[in-house]
Amino acid sequence: MSEAKSANQNSGRWIYSVASKVTRNIPGLTLTIIICTLAAQISLLAASYLPLKAIILIGSPSIPSYFPEYFKAFEQRELFVGLCLAAIAFYLLYLASESITKKLTVLGSEKLVSNSSKLIVFDGQDDVARKAYLRLTRSLAAVVFLALTIAALGFIYLELSVAVISFWLLMGVVARAITALKKGHSSSTSEATYELVNSMGSFGFLAAFSYLAYDLLSDTPPSLLPAIIGVLLTRQIMQRATLLIQDVILLKEQRLQISALFFSGHKLIGETKSKATRFWNIFTKTQIDNWVPALVNSIAQKPYTEHCVNWHQSGVHDVFALEVNSKNSLGATDTYLIKIFNTTRSTLAINEATLLSEPHILNLCTIPFIHATIMDGFHCHIFRPEHLNKVPAIEFGTHQLELTKRLMRSIPSPSLVQKYTRSRPLLWDRLNDSALANLGEALEISKHQEAFRAFMRDIENTRYLLRTLPLHICNSQVGKDQIFISSTGALTASYWGNWSLEPIGASLHISKKLEPSLPALLLDLQAQRDDTQAVTAQHLYLSALCFQLDQLLVRQNYISAAEILPQISNLTSALNRPVLEVAICNV
Structure with a gap:
């Protein structure tokens, strides 16, 4: 518990406590992953370096003098083939090490979660645990790799290694100063931080290369081979340092979840509050008195x-x-x-x-x-409301239905229809073959197979009928706190975050009382909208049933959906019959 609590005091101590916890619980597995990660990194470095040496070798009239002495015991062509084969072998070793690392990471994260002896803490915790364990072991391996690489660079090219270390120390001081100056202000986004870290790595390599170029032009330039190796090692140091910093940042961003997963005495509390602190701060009494006026x-x-x-x-x-x-x-x-x-x-x-x-x-x-x-x-x-009188909770159902009917009078502008249809599917688009295929699979083992087949035979006619209906603005998810009623009974809504465009009739609640009420609703619509003159009560009922079908498919209530299929099929047949009769008369 004390280890988890330390996370709240210092990020470095928290990272150390997590690393200690992991290495104590599964030391062998963690060490193996670190070794495999190091093997992958070193193999990739060798696989990148050896082809360069092979190209230099084959482009020279003989084995260059700066190559190691034991290389000169081989023929030039044999040495070239050997370097190529070695590069391929190192790349295969890299792939094998990466594959082993991935499998062991999954196993290690599962052991860590099971060792904490907890119930499921949050959705997707296995993925969070796997990524956290991967980043942690990768960070530990990066620390070892950086230490070895800097030591090797110091042995080969001491001045360049001093320049690289000095650069990162300077960047650390600058970052610390910026953090101190920004304390109390809103922090930058993660994306901006990652871009800044990447830029630092690129700038560091440019600075190191500039120093190398200056040194090569000096009176006492270094040998060519150490210079080439120095460039490669410097590039690796900058890349690994950048990845290390990004992994640490990602671990810190998920510290509450990671602590809850890996520390047995730590619970996932305060996560919602910490995320919403900035939002809540706007609504303190002091802040409201400042920004509202x-x-x-x-x-x-x-x-x-x-x-x-x-x-x-x-x-x-x-x-x-x-x-x-x-x-x-x-x-x-x-x-x-x-x-x-x-x-x-x-x-x-x-x-x-x-x-x-x-x-x-x-x-x-x-x-x-x-x-x-x-x-x-x-x-x-x-x-700027005229009043803020919410409908009584006990009367919400009645007023919601009335608001739904009144919204069918709404006529969306052509520009709004264009924007909506370019970005979202309409009702007939949502009842596509893919969505209905899942319904068909579910009904194959039910008594509704024949009803589904009959419905699918007329599905194109059903979609056509829906397309012929005028659109209205639907607000089907409006709640009791979002409907206002005036003294004269006029209803208004204060929330439109989930609005949609639907054929008139959609979102009407299916009940025994609906069908008898449709003629009166139709008369009202025809008095308010000129584009409803050809619409019948059957059209409204079909639209309501299809909207209900869509909602049931979204909720995967397939049996309930199957029960309204015969009604949709019958209405589609009835509405198509006059068209067929006219077509026969014209023959």
């Missing part, structure tokens, strides 16, 4: 003198909302609803802003949307 005043462009802020339950995880009542100098009060989306909800924020920013949508039941912006890296939406 500034944001409202900048958006409204009014000199408000007082702001009363209350928490608003958005009903969506990681989407926080505030009710703001702003009073001006004349005593008049304006109400605002501010929603902030955590980074995990950025897609929902973009979806909502895309819809509500579209200027030519008719009959959309939404509270007035006035602005979208980015605040401290989080999406922020500002609304």
